[in-house]
Amino acid sequence: MDRTRRAIDQPAQPTFSELFTPKLATVLREGYTSEHFKADAIAGLTVAIIGGFLVASPQTRRMLINHGIKRPLVTYAASIRDAQAQLKNAAPGEV
Numbered sequence: 425m426d427r428t429r430r431a432i433d434q435p436a437q438p439t440f441s442e443l444f445t446p447k448l449a450t451v452l453r454e455g456y457t458s459e460h461f462k463a464d465a466i467a468g469l470t471v472a473i474i475g476g477f478l479v480a481s482p483q484t485r486r487m488l489i490n491h492g493i494k495r496p497l498v499t500y501a502a503s504i505r506d507a508q509a510q511l512k513n514a515a516p517g518e519v
Contacts, residue, residue, distance in 0.1 A: 473510070481506055 484502040493501055 484509075 481502050484505050485498050488498045488501050488505075489495070
């Protein structure tokens with residue numbers, strides 16, 4: 425009875441191999457399919473593209489306004505500059 429109570433009260437301790445098995449191995453073992461990969465790839469690209477524009481765009485707009493470009497053109501110019509920066513994997517100021 426004492427052993428049963430101790431097993432219930434204490435969480436199971438993971439083994440050494442469970443702690444240090446790479447995540448890729450455990451995910452593949454649990455049944456990671458091509459549909460999962462496709463969904464993860466689309467989500468990753470969406471976050472990268474939208475996140476890149478949301479972070480870089482305000483900085484680019486400020487730089488363009490400071491350089492004297494008129495406000496209606498700033499949106500278009502910022503979009504082009506941000507796209508170039510993302511294609512080159514650089515910050516907008518480095519393009």
